[in-house]
Amino acid sequence: MHNEESFFSKNIHKNINMIKEHLYNSPELSIRYIQFDTNRKHSGALLYINGIVNTELIRESIIEPLLNIRKIDEDTFMSTLALHHIRSESVEEVTSISSTIDEIVRGKTLVIIDGFECGIIVDTAEWQQRSIEQSSRQRNILGPMIAFTEQLKSNLNLLHNMILSPTLMIEKKQIGRIKKTDVAIVYLNNRVDQSALKEVRLRIDTLQVDYVLESRVIEEAIEGKQKTIFPLAFQTELPDAVTSALYEGRIAVFVNGTPSATIIPNLFVQYMQHPSDYYTRLRSMSRLLTFFCFFVAFLLPGLYVSITNFHENWFSKKVIKHFFTHSDTFLPFWLEIYVLLLLLQIISMSSYRMSKEMLILVSLISTITIGTTAVEAKLIHPLSLIIIGIAYLSNTMISNIAMSFTINSLRYIFLFLGGVFGIVGIGIGLFILIIHMVRLRSVGVPYLAPIIPFHFKEFKDVFFRGDLRKLINSPNTYPHDEKDKSSQ
Structure with missing residues (x-):
């Protein structure tokens, strides 16, 4: 009724x-x-x-x-x-x-x-809200220290303060049949990619749900029906990251109750960029190191297992004798890696869920369990511990949590390929992975752009951070499939 x-x-x-x-x-x-x-x-x-x-x-x-x-x-x-x-x-x-x-x-x-x-x-509304604080999940070495809050009005106020321009457009919608949640689509009218904006509006308008408690519901609608472990929408808590994306012609979506913004179109190279890159003098070292660490994070365990199983002859007899043939651990190398990954996965997930008071205790128990007991009890080879430690440290260079989860999934996949098929399996896996990423689209924009399809003019901010004046004065363009253009 x-x-x-x-x-x-x-x-x-x-x-x-x-x-x-x-x-x-x-x-x-x-x-x-x-x-x-x-x-x-x-x-x-x-x-x-x-x-x-x-x-x-x-x-x-x-x-x-x-x-x-x-x-x-x-x-x-x-x-x-x-x-x-x-x-x-x-x-x-x-x-x-x-x-x-x-x-x-x-x-x-x-x-x-x-x-x-x-x-x-x-x-006459008076909502209780926390004050604007520094982000605890995404840090910025230099530049603004503030982060978004759960209140949509506060977040839009921050953007208005950073973009004092009449071209800043905010379209507000209410999503949900039972509980209507405020959603804001934000863009710069003179810079936005119109094809992407049209697609974002369409996907949000056609979303039919009873309620929206947090932005993941909106993200899934924006990402579409593509089956992938890669995030196709970029989430950030930093207002300066959103501001930069808007000036690059992208779109930001805010959901009331979520202290972050969703940026689309989302490109793979965006995860290699960090807001601190634009506040420091380093142009290439940080960016190239991030790309290198991305591949090390998910390939290193698989490469290690494939070498121990199939390619020991690549090393000298002294190295083989010390690290492989005379290993006195009880578990085979491939099982050691799986045990270590499982333990670190448990620790990582529990650190997100437990109270801050428990972190010190868990850190102490983790150190004793992995660092001391596992090695002294001859369950895990010290080299295996070093390999997994390097892989996880490399993962920390990717500050976005969504991409970190993707790396974790890829790590298990390539560990299996390396353990069963060796280097050849890892090579074939990389080839299939690249093909998969080439096929991905974020609201119609190729995920690997501007690398694939190749667009040299857009390389000014890919493998190195170009001159800031050139970045500011040159507009960004995003490729779209011909079929998408014709349908629009």
């Missing part, structure tokens, strides 16, 4: 009962009756959800102005109240009960007057 459209009647008590019914007689619904004008001829009521409104604001902007009313023309009564008496920057006349309910649960106050088939919605 609540899904049917219903409208206000002239009977104030009937209106209040309908609103109560739509809110399932919530005990948090507050009703404040009021009589006003000189003869106390008109009576009304204020309805709001207690706990999410500013009661002082209600008193100053609604109650006091109504009590000071002397006389109003009956023909324009409600319009006069909204335009001349209620003191608020956000005032709207409404006639639909169902749409009014959505506004009440967002912290707004409804003003209804007996004898009129409409109401007035006044913004």
Whole structure:
């Protein structure tokens, strides 16, 4: 019954009962009756959800102005109240009960007057929120230290402060059938990739869900139906990273309640870039080292196992004797690596879930378990411990959590290929991986651009950070498939 459209009647008590019914007689619904004008001829009521409104604001902007009313023309009564008496920057006349309910649960106050088939919605929300702080998951050595919060208004305020331009466009939408969540699409009108923007709008508008609790629901809709372990939407907590992406012609999507932004189109090279690259004098060393560490992070364990199983003759007899043939550990090399990876995976996942007070204890137990007991108990060869340690340290160069999970999955895949098929298996796996990445698209843009398809002019910020003045003054372009262009 609540899904049917219903409208206000002239009977104030009937209106209040309908609103109560739509809110399932919530005990948090507050009703404040009021009589006003000189003869106390008109009576009304204020309805709001207690706990999410500013009661002082209600008193100053609604109650006091109504009590000071002397006389109003009956023909324009409600319009006069909204335009001349209620003191608020956000005032709207409404006639639909169902749409009014959505506004009440967002912290707004409804003003209804007996004898009129409409109401007035006044913004009186007061949401509790944490202050703007430094990001604990994505650090910036130089540059701004602030990060996004859970409040959409605060995040958009940060962007407005960093981009003082009339070309900054913000399109707000409400997603969800049961619980409507505010979603904002942000872009620069004179720089945005129009094809990507059209695709983002389409995918968000066609999303049909009952509710949205966090941005992952929106991300999956934007990523589309492609089957891959690679993230096709880039998530960041840093306002300067979003600002840079907007100037590059990309789009940022914010979801109320999530302290991060989703950037699209998302390119693979974006994970090799870090905001600190643009605040330091180093141009190539950091970027090239990140690319190198990306491959080391998932290839090194597989290469190690393939060498121990199939290619010991690549080394001198002294090295073979010391590290391979005279190993006194109980487990075979391939099983050692799997055990170490499993232990480190447990530690990594638990560190995200446990309280901060437990981190020191877990770190101590992990050190004893892996660093001391495993080696002294002859379960794991010291070289295996070093190999996995290097792989995990290399993984830390990729600051994005989503890509870190991808690297972890690739590590297991190439460990299997190296252990079963040797170097040949790893080579074939790399070839298939590249083909897979070439086929990926982020809202129609090739994932490996500008490497594949090759676009030399866009290499100014791929393997090295180019001159900042050239980066700022040269617009970015994104390739699209011909079939995508023709369909649009």
